[in-house]
Amino acid sequence: MNSSLTSNANAPARKIELPLAVKVIMIDLDGTLLDTAEDLALSANLMLKDLNMPEQSTATIRSYIGKGIQKLVKRTLTGQLDGEPDAALFAKALPIYEQHYANNLSRNTRPYPGVVEGVEILQQAGFRLACITNKAEAFTLPLLRATGLFDKFEIILSGDSLPKKKPDPLPLTHICKHFNAQPHEALLIGDSLNDAIAARAAGCHVFCVTYGYNEGRNVYELDCDAIVESLVDASKLIAKLP
Numbered sequence: 169m170n171s172s173l174t175s176n177a178n179a180p181a182r183k184i185e186l187p188l189a190v191k192v193i194m195i196d197l198d199g200t201l202l203d204t205a206e207d208l209a210l211s212a213n214l215m216l217k218d219l220n221m222p223e224q225s226t227a228t229i230r231s232y233i234g235k236g237i238q239k240l241v242k243r244t245l246t247g248q249l250d251g252e253p254d255a256a257l258f259a260k261a262l263p264i265y266e267q268h269y270a271n272n273l274s275r276n277t278r279p280y281p282g283v284v285e286g287v288e289i290l291q292q293a294g295f296r297l298a299c300i301t302n303k304a305e306a307f308t309l310p311l312l313r314a315t316g317l318f319d320k321f322e323i324i325l326s327g328d329s330l331p332k333k334k335p336d337p338l339p340l341t342h343i344c345k346h347f348n349a350q351p352h353e354a355l356l357i358g359d360s361l362n363d364a365i366a367a368r369a370a371g372c373h374v375f376c377v378t379y380g381y382n383e384g385r386n387v388y389e390l391d392c393d394a395i396v397e398s399l400v401d402a403s404k405l406i407a408k409l410p
């Protein structure tokens with residue numbers, strides 16, 4: 169088998185040996201472990217309501233997920249992926265959003281099918297497991313606890329844990345050093361271009377799931393080593409390096 173598994177016409181041809189031999193597995197949170205979009209959108213609309221601004225569809229706000237809470241608020245306020253809102257409006261809106269999200273963090277948020285089982289399989293197989301998310305730590309940790317996933321990871325890096333977040337490679341290289349692993353001995357499983365870019369820049373392998381957010385873009389456009397339908401499917405393509 170090789171990377172044709174990705175059916176990825178736009179990505180450069182890249183051949184990997186399957187099963188992929190790694191020792192570290194890093195897993196993204198929003199759009200990979202947990203379906204957080206409804207609660208993120210609910211909170212964004214509560215914020216817009218408080219600001220007397222028109223609400224937006226869940227699908228639109230879903231496409232704003234990927235680069236952390238601050239970027240999500242900027243995108244919601246401007247209706248644009250690269251929009252910069254008025255500084256005073258943003259300063260007012262951000263704490264309102266954070267309060268609403270803290271209140272509604274796990275109202276509708278659930279692990280995707282195959283997540284609990286897939287993480288369990290990977291843990292049993294002896295992989296070193298890490299979670300890397302662009303979500304702020306104040307939200308990451310309670311969500312992982314509420315969904316029973318917290319104890320599965322030996323290290324959890326949030327969007328504000330280090331000076332830079334994905335698509336910067338820093339969180340991935342930090343995890344590799346933490347586990348004393350070479351980048352090619354590590355795999356990131358994610359859902360978006362932030363994951364694919366960060367993994368390539370770090371020299372790590374990357375799988376992407378079909379069901380996540382990817383800032384509203386087609387996951388098949390991503391430069392990744394495999395596209396998988398679930399973490400259970402991912403586990404079948406991986407072998408544990410000694």
Ligand SMILES: O=C(O)COP(=O)(O)O
Nearest residue numbers: 197198234235236301302
């Ligand atoms: O917080 C976000 O916008 C995305 O977070 P993720 O890195 O877990 O997908």
Ligand SMILES: [Mg+2]
Nearest residue numbers: 196198199359
């Ligand atoms: Mg994600």
